[in-house]
Amino acid sequence: xxxxxxxxxxxxxxxxxxxxxxxxxxxxxxxxxxxxxxxxxxxxxxxxxxxxxxxxxxxxxxxxxxxxxxxxxxxxxxxxxxxxxxxxxxxxxxxxxxxxxxxxxxxxxxxxxxxxxxxxxxxxxxxxxxxxxxxxxxxxxxxxxxxxxxxxxxxxxxxxxxxxxxxxxxxxxxxxxxxxxxxxxxxxxxxxxxxxxxxxxxxxxxxxxxxxxxxxxxxxxxxxxxxxxxxxxxxxxxxxxxxxxxxxxxxxxxxxxxxxxxxxxxxxxxxxxxxxxxxxxxxxxxxxxxxxxxxxxxxxxxxxxxxxxxxxxxxxxxxxxxxxxxxxxxxxxxxxxxxxxxxxxxxxxxxxxxxxxxxxxxxxxxxxxxxxxxxxxxxxxxxxxxxxxxxxxxxxxxxxxxxxxxxxxxxxxxxxxxxxxxxxxxxxxxxxxxxxxxxxxxxxxxxxxxxxxxxxxxxxxxxxxxxxxxxxxxxxxxxxxxxxxxxxxxxxxxxxxxxxxxxxxxxxxxxxxxxxxxxxxxxxxxxxxxxxxxxxxxxxxxxxxxxxxxxxxxxxxxxxxxxxxxxxxxxxxxxxxxxxxxxxxxxxxxxxxxxxxxxxxxxxxx
Ligand SMILES: [Zn+2]
Numbered sequence: 001x002x003x004x005x006x007x008x009x010x011x012x013x014x015x016x017x018x019x020x021x022x023x024x025x026x027x028x029x030x031x032x033x034x035x036x037x038x039x040x041x042x043x044x045x046x047x048x049x050x051x052x053x054x055x056x057x058x059x060x061x062x063x064x065x066x067x068x069x070x071x072x073x074x075x076x077x078x079x080x081x082x083x084x085x086x087x088x089x090x091x092x093x094x095x096x097x098x099x100x101x102x103x104x105x106x107x108x109x110x111x112x113x114x115x116x117x118x119x120x121x122x123x124x125x126x127x128x129x130x131x132x133x134x135x136x137x138x139x140x141x142x143x144x145x146x147x148x149x150x151x152x153x154x155x156x157x158x159x160x161x162x163x164x165x166x167x168x169x170x171x172x173x174x175x176x177x178x179x180x181x182x183x184x185x186x187x188x189x190x191x192x193x194x195x196x197x198x199x200x201x202x203x204x205x206x207x208x209x210x211x212x213x214x215x216x217x218x219x220x221x222x223x224x225x226x227x228x229x230x231x232x233x234x235x236x237x238x239x240x241x242x243x244x245x246x247x248x249x250x251x252x253x254x255x256x257x258x259x260x261x262x263x264x265x266x267x268x269x270x271x272x273x274x275x276x277x278x279x280x281x282x283x284x285x286x287x288x289x290x291x292x293x294x295x296x297x298x299x300x301x302x303x304x305x306x307x308x309x310x311x312x313x314x315x316x317x318x319x320x321x322x323x324x325x326x327x328x329x330x331x332x333x334x335x336x337x338x339x340x341x342x343x344x345x346x347x348x349x350x351x352x353x354x355x356x357x358x359x360x361x362x363x364x365x366x367x368x369x370x371x372x373x374x375x376x377x378x379x380x381x382x383x384x385x386x387x388x389x390x391x392x393x394x395x396x397x398x399x400x401x402x403x404x405x406x407x408x409x410x411x412x413x414x415x416x417x418x419x420x421x422x423x424x425x426x427x428x429x430x431x432x433x434x435x436x437x438x439x440x441x442x443x444x445x446x447x448x449x450x451x452x453x454x455x456x457x458x459x460x461x462x463x464x465x466x467x468x469x470x471x472x473x474x475x476x477x478x479x480x481x482x483x484x485x486x487x488x489x490x491x492x493x494x495x496x497x498x499x500x501x502x503x504x505x506x507x508x509x510x511x512x513x514x515x516x517x518x519x520x521x522x523x524x525x526x527x528x529x530x531x532x533x534x535x536x537x538x539x540x541x542x543x544x545x546x547x548x549x550x551x552x553x554x555x556x557x558x559x560x561x562x563x564x565x566x567x568x569x570x571x572x573x574x575x576x577x578x579x580x581x582x583x584x585x586x587x588x589x590x591x592x593x594x595x596x597x598x599x600x601x602x603x604x605x606x
Contacts, residue, residue, distance in 0.1 A: 001183060002275045005339025005512070006423035006430045009441050011127040012073045016418050017454060018436035023356065024414050028075050030363030031399070031586070032411035035064060036083040038580055041408060046103035047117075048090050054569070057110065057167060058103060060408045061087070062117035067411030069120045073127040074415050088124055088132065091117065092139045099146030101139070107162040111147065111178065112171035118143075118181040123419075126188070137189050144182065148198050151205050159209050172210040174265050176272035179203050183275060203276050214269035215285035218292065225296040226312055264304065264326035267293065271337040283338065290334070290343065300372050300537070300545035301357065301552050302350030303327050313540040318369040318395065321406040324354040325413040332420035335432055341513025344432055345481050347417070348550045351433075352458050355413045357554075358397075364585040365397030368406050373543075375557055375593040379564075379572070391572060398588030399566035399580070422451075428474035430514060434463060434530070446471045457530070458550045465526040467519055475517045477528050479508035482549060487531035490517055494524045501527070558594040563587040 016024050027033060035042045041060035044050030053060050065087055072080035095101055101114055121140060125133040150156040161168040171178070182199050185191065191199070217223060267289050274282035297305050297312065303319040304327060305312065331347035334340075358367040367377065369390050380392040394402040421433040422441075429439065429449060438452040447470030455463040467475065477490065485506050493501040508515045517526055532549040539545055546553040565576025566588050580586045 001186060002278060004336050004423075006336050006425055006432060008336055008420065009422055009424060009439065010129075011070055011123045011419055012076075013441045014418055014422050014437050014439045015074065015076065016414075016435070016437050017452070019456060019459070020414070020418065020435050020437065024071070024075055024418070026359075026361070026363040027071055027411055027414060028077050028080055030359075031366070031407070032067065032071060032363065033077075033080055034583060035408065036068070036087075038583055038586075039064075039407070041404065047094075048087065049094070054404045056108070057170060058113040059116065060404070061091075062113055062115070062120070063405065063408040064411070065120035066116040066123075067120075067409065067413075067415065069123045069127070070415030070419055071411050073123070074418050084120070084124060085132075088121065088136070092135060095139055095142065099142040099144075101143050109150070109157045110161050110167050110171060111157045112167070112174065114143070115171075115174065115178045115181070119177065122181055122184045122188075133189075137185070140181070140185060141191070141195055144185075144199060144202060145195070148202055151202065151209070155209055158206070159211075169212070173212040175206050175210045175212075176214075176269040177265060179206055179276070180272050183272070200276070207273055207277070214266045214289065215273075215282055217266070218270075218285050218288040223288070223292055225292065264323055264330045267327065268330040268333045268337070271334055275337065286334065286338065290331075290346070294346070299354065300539060301354035301370075302346060302352075303354035303370075315373045315539065315541055315543050316371060318371040318374065318390065319354065320369050320390075321355075321358045321366055322409045324350055324358065324370075325410055325416070328355060328413060329416045329420075332417065332433060336420060336423055339512050341478060341508075341511070342481060344478055344513065345550065347420070348433055348458065348480070349552075351413060351417045352550050353552045359410070360397050360589060362585065365399075365587065365589045366401075366406060366410055367397055368394040368402040371395060372545075377589075377591040379567075379588070379590060393567070393572045396588055396590055399586055400569045401567075401588070402569055402572070404569050425474065425476055428476060428519070430476040430478070431463075432478055434458070434478060434480070443473060446473055449473055451475070461530050461532060461549075463528040463530070465528065467524045467526065469519055469521050469524075471521045473519050475519050475526065476512075476514040477517065477526075478513050479506055479515050480530065480532075480550065481513065482532060482535065482547070484531040484533060487529075489529050490515060491527045492517060492519070492524060493526075494520060494522070559591045560594050561589055561591050563589045 037043065040052035041054055042064050044052040045061040046053050046058055047061040065084065068080060069084045072084050091101060100109060101117065104110065118140065121136045125136040151158060154160050158171055159168055182203050186196065186199055270282035270285040270289065293304060299305055299319055303324040305314070305317045305319055306323050328347055328351040331343045331350065334343040335347060354370065358370045359365070374395055377395045377397060379396050391402050400407045417433060418435070418437060421431070421435055421437055422439040423430045423432050424441070424443060428443065429441070429451060431453065434455070434457050436453055436455045436457070438450070440450045442448050449470070450468045452466045453463055457463055465475070479488065488506045490504045490506065491501040492504070504517070506515050530549070534546060534548050537545045537547065564587065565578060566580060566586050567574065567576050571577070576588065
């Protein structure tokens with residue numbers, strides 16, 4: 001396996017501080033932290049013996065689990081840990097004798113819905129080695145032995161999905177996330193030779209047998225820079241749109257698409273595959289993916305225009321909340337895998353801007369779709385939707401505005417960002433995604449290191465590090481591409497040493513963006529100043545976006561808020577439901593601007 005540019009740290013090594021801790025606590029005390037208690041897709045999931053899910057793919061509980069495990073362990077919250085432990089134990093207890101995980105039997109078996117759950121299991125095994133790793137690895141290997149049998153039996157559950165042939169597309173177009181779970185097993189566990197060989201063969205089969213090769217899609221002449229036909233009739237439909245999975249017991253009337261999650265997942269596809277097949281051309285494919293996606297479909301807030309179908313650059317269009325969290329995760333993964341700073345810059349941009357703007361401040365309400373230029377968020381059932389498929393409720397803040405995937409998938413936003421914010425280099429630690437946090441880990445041959453970073457970044461320019469190291473290490477600080485080198489600096493102070501702090505000018509590596517600071521064993525402090533200026537970027541239709549660092553400015557036009565009972569996604573035009581009345585904060589919220597927005601003129605900066 002090709003090594004990481006910067007190796008990820010085990011979940012739980014990094015804890016947020018300051019404003020970031022507040023954001024994470026809001027998730028824990030808001031909707032995300034209470035879904036287990038009342039949301040039918042979680043509480044009464046088919047995975048747990050109940051009868052609820054929003055589609056026959058049975059992906060709701062897996063999405064929730066994938067976000068709640070890092071939320072629980074990053075917050076170190078016993079209540080939330082209890083939720084994920086209970087679910088992990090029940091799902092593994094229900095594992096079929098042949099190894100299948102999940103509620104499906106016979107022809108219903110389909111690999112896709114398991115993938116987010118497997119990602120959650122690997123995180124739990126990292127965060128709680130003594131309590132969970134052995135049980136989880138046993139369950140994963142048992143499941144993968146069955147996958148091996150099913151693949152050799154004509155690709156059952158992967159290329160042959162007899163229950164619904166279309167559903168095979170989901171597992172294939174997102175197969176790299178499944179492959180990343182297998183890579184985790186190979187890198188983090190000791191397996192016998194036969195299982196190890198089986199896992200390598202499984203990775204190879206999964207990749208080769210997928211109809212969807214993202215490296216083929218991200219090529220000149222094939223990639224659609226302008227999506228002219230945003231319908232299932234488009235011959236490139238699987239990369240642009242999706243299959244109708246409103247089957248089984250789902251009552252969702254809309255066409256559900258692959259597009260929303262596959263774009264951001266596709267960003268990292270080639271980098272995942274490259275780790276085991278070593279093709280250098282996959283690096284170029286990754287760059288094409290990121291460059292073209294954001295150039296032709298990117299929003300000013302760092303996410304991707306995609307209202308069910310990927311759209312172009314119209315400023316009134318929107319982007320789904322799932323897209324923001326998956327984009328943030330994929331870009332953070334790319335920085336760890338390939339080590340180019342531009343991926344990290346983009347990971348910060350989307351998580352600092354596109355993600356939080358879709359949540360109410362107490363994190364009880366979320367949007368399905370956010371628009372950078374949407375001055376209101378209203379339910380407008382009698383108005384024609386502006387969007388391709390998203391309905392007129394898709395911009396309100398609520399329990400499940402439009403499709404409920406976001407309800408169970410959004411909790412991973414902050415936790416995955418924090419989990420990727422530090423990484424390990426050969427000689428020390430990398431502060432990859434700048435933010436307030438404390439990291440506590442062991443570096444091979446160098447011992448334990450604890451580094452606390454206090455900062456209001458990205459709302460301030462200064463980061464203050466307090467370091468305790470058992471031996472000499474390197475601290476690598478990422479210098480963002482937008483920062484002003486001549487006004488930025490690093491100062492190192494060692495308690496007890498006479499003289500002032502040693503001040504360094506920034507000498508960041510051109511590719512990684514990293515400035516190296518040699519840290520002696522013992523205690524020391526570092527002050528890192530990342531100077532920024534206000535900058536203006538041109539957008540289509542004569543629009544501009546205004547940034548300071550990685551923060552996008554918005555215009556306060558004032559607002560009034562009203563609320564109603566929460567609406568289920570299949571009853572958007574009704575009066576709402578009383579079924580969740582015990583959670584009084586579970587409401588739908590509507591925002592209207594209170595001042596007319598007149599013509600705004602930009603008069604420059606300086
Ligand atoms: Zn979603």
